[in-house]
Structure formats: structure tokens, C-alpha cells
Amino acid sequence: MKQSDKYAEILKKGDLRATKQRYAILEVLDCNGAPVSAEDLYIQLKRKGIPISLSTVYRILDAFQEKGIVVRSNFPDVSKAVYELFCEEHHHHLLCVDCRRVFPVEGCPLEDYERLIEERLNFTVKGHNLEVYGHCKDCKKKT
Amino acid sequence: MKQSDKYAEILKKGDLRATKQRYAILEVLDCNGAPVSAEDLYIQLKRKGIPISLSTVYRILDAFQEKGIVVRSNFPDVSKAVYELFCEEHHHHLLCVDCRRVFPVEGCPLEDYERLIEERLNFTVKGHNLEVYGHCKDCKKKT
DNA sequence: TTCTTAATGAGAATGATTCGCATTTGCATT
């Protein structure tokens, strides 16, 4: 199966028309391991020669989020939201406060915690946001 | 010791001049158990007859955050930042996506996780952001 | 190919936060 078929399927499943812009965004997100801001995405698309406007980038990302195709997050002290393809393996991110790079960490430490909250506080948990920040391996060296 | 002495001490420790506006903000934050937005704070201050401008509210909160007097957080799908007094007992929050209320939960489930990250990934953890969202007790009933 | 409607582009509008600058005020020092 070609990559483009994969994207077509994602769009069909989301009831979204297959446009050049949507393909291109899926492709860029697919290649970027780490989350990207709407503007970075826009710049990368322009660089690839894709005709698109920034408002369309935002609209597409919104639609994708609605359909669960992408996940939006906000890192502390970063003003723009960032987006990444939804990934079956729920995971989290480390943010290096020096170089601002984002590192994925597989797994999630919150299963027991959420169960506890449901039982003790009678609160139905629908999800969570977790980001860890600090100094990455490389930036530690440089000091 | 009077409350106002407590605030004076906080400001002195932070090398910040004692102004009416700063006292008033400390007082409002102290009374509000849950985190508040800059604008809510501004409204509450006006209601109390404190002369202050919104930009001053932002400036004071920034200064307080700088000094570790307050903690700023951003909840998912809430456009404004919220602030609360720093609290020795590190804790987290539950956000009800129906009524938008915020509930504190004592304790933190991330100690082991952070240790693991430091060991396995050679990343120095400085902190984390964690918010859990879902449906609160009251909103569950209403359905 | 035609028709309907969703999607796009361009720019204006919005909303939260920050900035610039003139004025005021806390506070250290006479």
C-alpha cells in the first residue's frame, strides 16, 4: 500500500474530502516525529511548493483534531499550540528548556492514578495532559 | 501574625516592593482555592474597590511567577492562563469539561516516572505539567 | 459533464498578553 493510500483512508474514515492540502499536511506530520506548530507546518509546506494559506492549516488541523487524527498540545511557556499525528501507543513528551527540542517517551504512568481519581473522587476521567520539562542529554554536556 | 504581614514577608523575600496592588492580588489568590485567570482577578479586584489596571495584573503575576510566588498553568481548550499561589504541597488539578470548574487533587503520581526518565533517557527533569480532565460528580448526575 | 456543497485563500477581526512611555509611589538616605 502506498503512503498516499494510507492518507486517503484516514481522510475517508474521517468523512473529509481528499484535498492536496490535507494530503500534504498528513505527509509532513507523518515525517516529523515530534509535534509541530501550525506555522512551522505552513513554512514546511510552502518550502515543498504546496499552495496553502495559514488559515487553511489551522482549519485542517482543527478538523483533524475533531476527528481524532491529530493531537494538539501546549507546552509550558510556549505560546503556540503544537500538533502531531494521533498514535495508537499513547505516550508523552520531554521538552528541553534549553534547545526547545521535544522527545517522545513511550508509555504512560497515569493508569493507576486515574483509576484512583475515579474511585476516590467520583470524577469520570476522559483524558489528561502531561509534559515533562528539563535539560536534555546534549544540553547537559554543553554546560 | 496578621495576614498582611504574611504578604509583606512574601514580597520582601521576592525583593518586590510592597504596593497596594500586590497586596490585593496576594489576598485574592489566597482566598481563591482554585486557579484564577488574570481577567477574573482583575474583575474581583475592581469589585473590591482596588484601583488597578489589567496590564498591572499581568505584570504582577509575571513577577510573582518569576519569584515562584505563583504557578501559572494552561488547561486544554481554555485560552487564558490561570494562576494560583505556589503551594508547598505539590499537587494537580481535575478540570470538569462540562462546568469548567477546577478541583485540586493532593499528591503527585510522577516521582517514579521522573526517576525512570532521568536514568533511562539521561534527561534532567526540572518539572512537569499534569492536568486531568473529565466529568465531575455534579455534572455526571445532571446527565 | 453537471451540480451541490465542502474546502480554500486572503485578509479582517478577535482575544489574550505584552510593550512604551509618561506619571506616581515605595523606600533608602539624608
Add this chain to the structure above:
DNA sequence: AATGCAAATGCGAATCATTCTCATTAAGAA
């Protein structure tokens, strides 16, 4: 208590991310 000066404030303008409006284009069903 009066003085001087840096820090803090008020007000409006500026900025930045994001959303909205509306005229135009293009999927894709028929």
C-alpha cells in the same frame, strides 16, 4: 520629615496566535 531615584503603575497602542467572513475553487456524487 524632606529628598532623590529606581521601581511600579495606568493607559493605550502593539503584538501574536488563532478564528472568522466571504468570495472563489474544486471534490465527488449523480
